[in-house]
Amino acid sequence: MPSKKKRRRESERPTIHPRNKYAENPPDFSLLASLYPSFQPFVFYTRDGLPRIDWTDFNATRELTRVLLLHDHGIQWWIPDGQLCPTVPNRCNYIHWIEDLLVSEIIAKANTSVNNARGFDIGTGANCIYPLLGASLLGWSFVGSDITNIALEWAAKNVKNNPQISPLVEIRKVENCPHSSSVADQHGDASVFYESKTELSSSMVTEEADPLLAASCDLHADVKRRYQGPPVLLGVVKDGEKFDFCMCNPPFFETMEEAGLNPKTSCGGTPEEMICPGGERAFIIRIIEDSAVLKQSFRWYTSMVGRKSNLKFLISKLWEVGVTIVKTTEFVQGKTCRWGLAWSFVPPTRKMISPRVAQKNIISFMLEGLPRQFSAIHVLQSIESFFCTSGGSCELNASSFMVDIALSNDLCNAIMKNESQPLDEATSCRHLPETSNSSPLDSLGFRISVFQQIPGTLLVKGSLQNRDNPASEKGSYSSVYSCSEVFHFVKDSGNIWFNSGYSQQYSSFITTALHI
Numbered sequence: 001m002p003s004k005k006k007r008r009r010e011s012e013r014p015t016i017h018p019r020n021k022y023a024e025n026p027p028d029f030s031l032l033a034s035l036y037p038s039f040q041p042f043v044f045y046t047r048d049g050l051p052r053i054d055w056t057d058f059n060a061t062r063e064l065t066r067v068l069l070l071h072d073h074g075i076q077w078w079i080p081d082g083q084l085c086p087t088v089p090n091r092c093n094y095i096h097w098i099e100d101l102l103v104s105e106i107i108a109k110a111n112t113s114v115n116n117a118r119g120f121d122i123g124t125g126a127n128c129i130y131p132l133l134g135a136s137l138l139g140w141s142f143v144g145s146d147i148t149n150i151a152l153e154w155a156a157k158n159v160k161n162n163p164q165i166s167p168l169v170e171i172r173k174v175e176n177c178p179h180s181s182s183v184a185d186q187h188g189d190a191s192v193f194y195e196s197k198t199e200l201s202s203s204m205v206t207e208e209a210d211p212l213l214a215a216s217c218d219l220h221a222d223v224k225r226r227y228q229g230p231p232v233l234l235g236v237v238k239d240g241e242k243f244d245f246c247m248c249n250p251p252f253f254e255t256m257e258e259a260g261l262n263p264k265t266s267c268g269g270t271p272e273e274m275i276c277p278g279g280e281r282a283f284i285i286r287i288i289e290d291s292a293v294l295k296q297s298f299r300w301y302t303s304m305v306g307r308k309s310n311l312k313f314l315i316s317k318l319w320e321v322g323v324t325i326v327k328t329t330e331f332v333q334g335k336t337c338r339w340g341l342a343w344s345f346v347p348p349t350r351k352m353i354s355p356r357v358a359q360k361n362i363i364s365f366m367l368e369g370l371p372r373q374f375s376a377i378h379v380l381q382s383i384e385s386f387f388c389t390s391g392g393s394c395e396l397n398a399s400s401f402m403v404d405i406a407l408s409n410d411l412c413n414a415i416m417k418n419e420s421q422p423l424d425e426a427t428s429c430r431h432l433p434e435t436s437n438s439s440p441l442d443s444l445g446f447r448i449s450v451f452q453q454i455p456g457t458l459l460v461k462g463s464l465q466n467r468d469n470p471a472s473e474k475g476s477y478s479s480v481y482s483c484s485e486v487f488h489f490v491k492d493s494g495n496i497w498f499n500s501g502y503s504q505q506y507s508s509f510i511t512t513a514l515h516i
């Protein structure tokens with residue numbers, strides 16, 4: 001029996017995106033069966049009179065997807081037997097999460113509105129689900145790529161059969177590069193169209209690798225588990241093309257046996273759809289490698305991740321290749337959990353803090369996916385170093401993992417506007433008087449505590465210290481506002497700092513963050 005704590009954690013899990021059409025109104029099988037006679041034979045009723053379908057029956061899940069797409073989205077859709085059948089509510093979650101990223105101000109806004117967003121769906125499949133949903137729900141345009149004849153043929157049919165959105169979607173064949181080998185090559189499946197059957201030796205991959213990448217990161221450490229298939233983004237994206245985002249539901253598994261491990265559902269899926277040597281980790285590393293070359297050709301790169309252990313690994317790879325931001329989310333559907341991973345090379349903007357947030361005097365955030373050797377004390381030291389060299393007063397308490405900081409209001413404003421002059425650390429760092437729990441009246445006092453949750457994940461907490469003093473009271477809004485700005489600043493800059501290497505000063509990263 002799951003523990004109370006675990007049950008509580010499960011009940012707190014987000015299950016469906018709040019804007020998902022099915023968040024308030026889950027699919028009503030009875031209604032659908034009454035409206036669509038072809039769906040009727042698949043619906044049965046429990047003793048309690050609840051309508052159900054047999055999730056292990058491919059025909060039932062495919063018919064459900066067909067009627068949901070038709071009923072709720074006006075989309076005509078079909079896939080041949082055995083192809084991967086998507087669950088519509090689940091796929092909508094990913095679309096809405098991308099929408100959240102696009103409307104957020106984490107990175108500089110695009111010139112075009114979110115309604116005109118252009119996406120790239122890596123491995124769109126015969127079902128072409130993401131372009132169909134993205135175009136019909138939000139008016140987005142898409143390039144959907146794939147490698148198999150059957151996927152390309154059916155994706156194109158699914159687009160053509162929906163003239164209301166067909167101008168928005170291009171289905172693009174991934175041309176096999178001469179040195180690439182396919183899943184089919186390695187699994188002997190004849191349904192893949194690659195002309196070239198060249199086996200790729202590991203030495204060839206090294207030669208093919210972009211020298212920039214080879215120098216900047218060690219993504220090729222595990223040769224055997226490396227992706228050895230056809231191109232993913234590089235070689236598929238055309239010169240000069242720009243996209244707001246890419247998305248991908250990658251082949252999650254390394255073997256078909258592994259793919260068939262969930263006997264409770266039948267969503268179909270051929271070897272090309274479900275597996276790739278090295279599994280999703282290898283496939284997503286290839287997306288990361290390609291993104292490190294294509295950089296700002298995409299505003300956001302995203303992928304689904306099937307395993308939490310891979311998520312952590314991939315996040316640390318992302319920092320190695322110099323991304324400016326990483327975001328994750330959890331997609332929960334029934335008992336299945338997937339993660340969304342997003343990253344960008346566009347410099348992050350400073351957050352605009354809403355008055356509601358600004359009035360809080362405690363702000364906390366997580367720094368995740370850091371190299372394991374970076375501990376709480378490293379973060380504290382660099383925060384201390386930054387504020388000291390900017391002219392603030394600091395007191396680092398290493399045993400309780402906190403640093404108390406006092407900044408004059410003027411200095412605080414100067415730091416936020418990037419006008420502070422870094423001082424020589426040895427001569428400039430003033431320490432707070434021992435008795436000083438509150439700071440001088442014209443200054444802002446705050447405490448930053450850092451706690452290690454697990455190696456690579458730190459919780460950073462900032463709290464305003466002199467909220468009750470009369471000076472703060474007088475200008476309380478601006479003091480608290482400045483304070484929360486500073487915390488957000490530390491947060492945004494922290495990621496850049498880790499990304500760029502421990503040896504550099506925190507201040508230079510903050511400067512970088514402000515120069516966008």
Ligand SMILES: C[S@@+](CC[C@H](N)C(=O)[O-])C[C@H]1O[C@@H](n2cnc3c(N)ncnc32)[C@H](O)[C@@H]1O
Binds near residue numbers: 085126127145230274
């Ligand atoms: C798990 S399926 C996802 C299908 C669909 N997007 C979905 O969510 O149901 C993975 C797809 O990626 C395709 N694929 C594999 N390698 C690829 C590559 N290098 N470029 C483009 N597509 C690829 C497979 O053919 C398959 O259709």
